Amino acid sequence: MSPRIPVRKRLLVRLLIASVLIAICSVAATAWLAVETTTRALRAEQGQVLAEDMDVLARLSGYAATHADWTGVENTVRELSARTGRRIALTTTDRRTIADSAPAGTSLPPRAAATVDPLHIDTYTERGAQRGGVDPRVVGPYRVTDEERAKLEKLADTRQRCFARNGYEAVVVQTPSGRPVVTDHDGPVAGGVVPDECADGLLNTATPTENKALADLSERARKCLDLRGLNPGSQPFVTVDVTEKRLGARYLLGKTQGADDRTARREADSCVDKARRAQLDPYVAPVAELFLGGGDPTAVRFDMSPANKAKVVGVAGLVLAVTVAVTAVVATRLVRPLRALTAAAQQPPQLHVRVPVTTRDETGILAAAFNELAERREKLETQRKAMVSDVAHELRTPLTNIRGWLEITRDGVVDPDPALLASLHEEALVLQRVIDDLQDLAAADAGTLRLHREPVPADELLGQVAAAHRVAADTAGVTLRTTATGTPWLDADPVRMRQALGNLVSNALRHTPSGGTVTLAARRDGDDVVLDVTDSGSGIAPEDLPHVFDRFWRAEKSRSRRTGGSGLGLPIVRHLLAAHGGTAEAASEPGAGAVFTLRLPAAAAPD
16 A cells, blocks of 8 residues: 655645646736836837937938038938938928928927037037037038049058058948048057158148138138137148048137137137138038927826726736636646556566556556556566576586586496596586587676677688687588679777677577578778678578577577577677677578678778
8 A cells, every 4th residue: 555645745746836826926927927027128219219219310310411501302301201200390490491391280299309510510410529519421511523533542451451460450431521541440550649641741732622621711810800809810720530520520729829728728619610601501401400200209108097906916816716727627637647657566576467558648648658668567577587497407407417417427336438428527517618608698798798809800810710620521521612702801809700600600500400501791982891691591481580689589499409599699799799889780681691790890901
C-alpha cells in the first residue's frame, strides 16, 4: 500500500497554489504594465509631437533660407502635413495666408506656434543649439561659383589625402555655400593641429566671391561704426572663418579703434551683426507666422474612475477563477496516469505490469517509455537466465570429460598413456578457450578492454590470419585466399584484429564444405578501411541473420560445442570492432555463402 502523501505535498495542491500565484502576479504585472505603458506612450507621443514641431519649423526655416520669397512652399507644407497628420498653415505677420494644408476658409488657431525668420532663429541648428541667431543655410552672396567649388574640391581632396598619409582619417563635407571642408564629423581633424605637410593654407583662403561679399559686409559695418564713433580704418576688417563647416556662420572682428574697451567691442559686434542681416535679407523669404493644428499635446492625464476600477477588479477575479478551474482539470488528468505509473512500478518484478497508454502527450510518452522499460527488463532477465544456462552447459561438458577420465584412471581402468593425456589436455584447452572468451566479453561490457593501437598494413594482417589457419583449411579441403586493393593501413591493435579475423575465418571454415573457398579481402573506402571475410558455404537464413552476433547463438540448435563452436566468437568480433570505433555487419543469402564486413578507421601510411 502506498504511503499517504501530505496535502501540502500533493501534486494537485501544488499545481493549484502555483497557478493562483501565477495568476495574481500576472494580473498585477499586467495592470502595472498597462498603466506604465500608457503613461510612457502619452509622454512619448508628447515628445514626438514636440519633435515634429521642431522638424516642421526647421524645414520651413530652411526653405526661407534658400528662397527669396515663399513661392512654391505649398508643396512643402502639404508634404509636412501628410507626414505628421496635422494641419500646417503659414501666414504673413498680418495674418495673410501664404500656404495652408486645411481647406480654404478654415479658421486659424488663436496663437501662432512659431515665427519663421531665418535671420533671427532661437531654436534650430544642425547640432541642436543656437548659432549666431542666423540659420546656417542662409548663404546669400557667399555662395561660391561652380569654378571656385571645383578648385576647392581639388584642394580638399589633396588635404584629405595628406591627412591620410599622416595617419588621420578625414572626410570632405560640403557646406551650404558650396565650399568643401575637411573634417572627421566629430570635430577638427587631429584636434585642430594640421601637420606641416598639409598646412599649405590654400583651402582656407577665401575665394574672390567670398572676398567680395566680405568687402561689402565691411563697408556696411563701417557706416554703423562711424555713427557710433568707432573708426575701423580703411582696410576690410571683417573676415570669415573658412575652416568652419558652416561658411558664414561665424565672423571674426578685426582690431578697431578702442577695441580694448569692452563696450566698444560690443558696439562693434552689434554693427557687424546688423550689417550681416541687412546683407543677407534680400536672399531670404519674408518673416512668416507658423500655425500648427492637432489640439494641445501637453495635456497628459491618466485618471481611473470607480467604474473602471470595478471593471479591473472584476476581470482580475474572473482570471483567477478561470485559472483555478482550468488548473484543477488539467492537474486531475495529469495526476491520474502518474498514480497508475506509481502503482505499476511498485508491483513485484516477476509480474511485468504494463500501463495503458491513453494519451499522446508527455504523460502518454512517459507511460509508453515505462512499458518499453518493462519489456527490456523482461528481455534482459530472460537473456540473463539463458546466458547462465549456456555458460553452465559450455563449462559442464569439458569438465565432465576431464572428471570422467581422471576417475577411471584413478580406479586403474585405463592407464595414463600419452593418448589419454593428450585428450585431457585438449579438453582443458577447450575449457580455457571458453573462459578466455567470457573474460573478453566481460572486459568489453565493463569498458576495460585495452587496445594498443598502431598503424597496421591490411594486406600483411590478412596474410598473417590466413597463414595461421592454413592447416585447418587444408584439413577441411577449403581453399583460403587473400586479396587487397592497394596497401590500405589500419589504425588498430594488431593482436585484437588477428583475434577478430581469426574468429570469422574459423566460423567460415566450419560452415564451408570441402572444395569451397574462403576469401579475405581489404580495400580503402574514404576515411575507413573495409575488411571482408567471404565463404561459399550454405549461408544464413534471413530469420537467423539478425541474431548471428548474439551470445551463445547457433543457427542449428542441435550443433554441439565441438561442431558449432561456443557461440561467443561473433559477439567478441562485434565488441572488438566497437572498441576500435568500427562496425561489424553480416550479409548472406541461403545457398550462396555469407559475407562478414568489418569497417575500421584508416591510418596514414608511415613515411
